[in-house]
Amino acid sequence: MTNHLRSAVEAAVWAPSLHNSQPWSFVIEGDEIRVRADPERWSRAGDPEGREQLISCGAALFTIRTALRAAGLRPVVTVLPDPDRPAVLASVRADGPMDADEQVKLMNEQIPARRTHRAGFADEPVPQDLVTALVKQAEAEGAHLLLVEQDAAVRALAAITAAAQEIQAGDRAFTLESVKWGRPPGSRHGDGVPAAAYPRDPRRTSPHFAQRDYAHGNAWGTGEDRGDETATGLVAMITTRADDRRDWIAAGQALQRVLLHAAANGVRAAFHTQALERPLLRAFIREELCAGEHPQMILRLGHTGTETHGVRRPVHEVLDEK
Numbered sequence: 441m442t443n444h445l446r447s448a449v450e451a452a453v454w455a456p457s458l459h460n461s462q463p464w465s466f467v468i469e470g471d472e473i474r475v476r477a478d479p480e481r482w483s484r485a486g487d488p489e490g491r492e493q494l495i496s497c498g499a500a501l502f503t504i505r506t507a508l509r510a511a512g513l514r515p516v517v518t519v520l521p522d523p524d525r526p527a528v529l530a531s532v533r534a535d536g537p538m539d540a541d542e543q544v545k546l547m548n549e550q551i552p553a554r555r556t557h558r559a560g561f562a563d564e565p566v567p568q569d570l571v572t573a574l575v576k577q578a579e580a581e582g583a584h585l586l587l588v589e590q591d592a593a594v595r596a597l598a599a600i601t602a603a604a605q606e607i608q609a610g611d612r613a614f615t616l617e618s619v620k621w622g623r624p625p626g627s628r629h630g631d632g633v634p635a636a637a638y639p640r641d642p643r644r645t646s647p648h649f650a651q652r653d654y655a656h657g658n659a660w661g662t663g664e665d666r667g668d669e670t671a672t673g674l675v676a677m678i679t680t681r682a683d684d685r686r687d688w689i690a691a692g693q694a695l696q697r698v699l700l701h702a703a704a705n706g707v708r709a710a711f712h713t714q715a716l717e718r719p720l721l722r723a724f725i726r727e728e729l730c731a732g733e734h735p736q737m738i739l740r741l742g743h744t745g746t747e748t749h750g751v752r753r754p755v756h757e758v759l760d761e762k
C-alpha cells in the first residue's frame with residue numbers, strides 16, 4: 441500500500457503549477473495522503489489571495505486520484521478536511537480495490553509526459569467530439585470548460601491579456617517574482633520555468649496571446665519554434681459558479697483532468713493567466729465573457745510537434761512519510 445501512495449505522490453509533482461513553483465507538500469500517514477499548501481512557495485505579488493496556489497494544488501490532487509485509480513485503488517477524497525488546519529487542502533484515503541478503466545490508464549501515462557506549450561499551434565482543429573468530452577471532464581469536477589468561440593470574444597481576450605502583460609511588466613513586485621522563477625540555460629534548479637520550456641522567438645498568432653516573459657530580455661529559450669505552427673488554437677476558460685477556496689481546488693482538479701484527457705488524445709495546452717491576476721481585468725472578463733461565472737484559467741488548446749522540457753524537485757523535498 442505505502443508503495444502505491446508514494447508512487448501517487450511521485451506522480452503528483454508533475455502537475456502544472458504557477459511559474460512551476462510547485463507550491464505543495466504531501467504527508468503519507470497510514471493509508472492516507474494529505475495535500476498541503478506550502479506557504480514558502482506562495483507567489484504573493486501575482487497571487488495575493490492564493491487562488492492560483494490552490495488551483496495548482498488541486499491539479500496535484502487530481503493527479504494523485506488518477507495514479508491511485510491506475511494502480512487499482514479507489515481514492516476517497518475529503519477536500520479541506522479540518523477547519524483548524526486550513527493549509528491541509530485535502531486528504532486522500534486509498535480504499536481498494538477498484539478496476540482501472542482504459543481512459544484512466546491513458547490519462548495516467550500522460551502525467552509525466554504532459555507539457556505546457558508556449559507558442560502557436562498547427563493549423564488543425566481540435567476534433568469536436570474531443571471538445572465535447574473535455575467539457576464533460578471539467579463538469580465532472582464541479583467546474584466548467586467555457587469555450588471562447590466568437591472571433592470578437594477571442595480578440596477581446598487576447599487584447600486584455602496583452603494589457604495585463606504590459607501592466608505586470610511595469611509592476612516592480614510582480615517583475616521580481618517573475619525574475620525569481622525564470623531559469624537561465626543550464627540551470628540545475630528543479631523548479632521555476634527552464635529556458636528549454638519555451639521558444640526563443642515564437643511566431644505571432646492572430647490574434648496573438650502574450651506570453652509571460654521568463655527570459656527578461658535575455659536570448660533564452662529554444663530555437664525550436666516551428667514556422668508552420670501559427671494558429672491560436674481553441675481558446676477556453678475554466679470557470680466556477682462561486683469563488684472560494686473549495687472552488688479553486690475544484691478548478692485545479694478540472695484543469696488537470698482536462699489537460700490529461702487532452703494529452704491522451706494528442707492535444708496540448710498553452711496558458712495565459714496574466715489578466716486573471718489583475719482584479720479589475722478579472723471582474724471585466726467575468727462580466728463580459730463568462731456570463732457571471734468566475735474565470736479561473738485561460739487556455740489555448742491545439743496540436744503541436746514541438747517538445748519542451750520539464751523539471752521538478754525530487755520527491756524527498758516535498759514528502760513527509762510518518
Ligand SMILES: Cc1cc2nc3c(=O)[nH]c(=O)nc-3n(C[C@H](O)[C@H](O)[C@H](O)COP(=O)(O)O)c2cc1C
Pocket residue numbers: 454455456457458459460461492493495496499554555556557558632633652711712713714749750751
Ligand atoms: C494556476 C496556473 C497558472 C499558470 N499560468 C501560466 C501562464 O500565464 N503562462 C504560462 O506560460 N504558463 C502558465 N502556467 C503553466 C506553468 O508555468 C507550468 O505548469 C509549469 O511551468 C510546469 O511546466 P509543465 O506544465 O510543462 O510541466 C500556469 C499553471 C498554473 C497551474
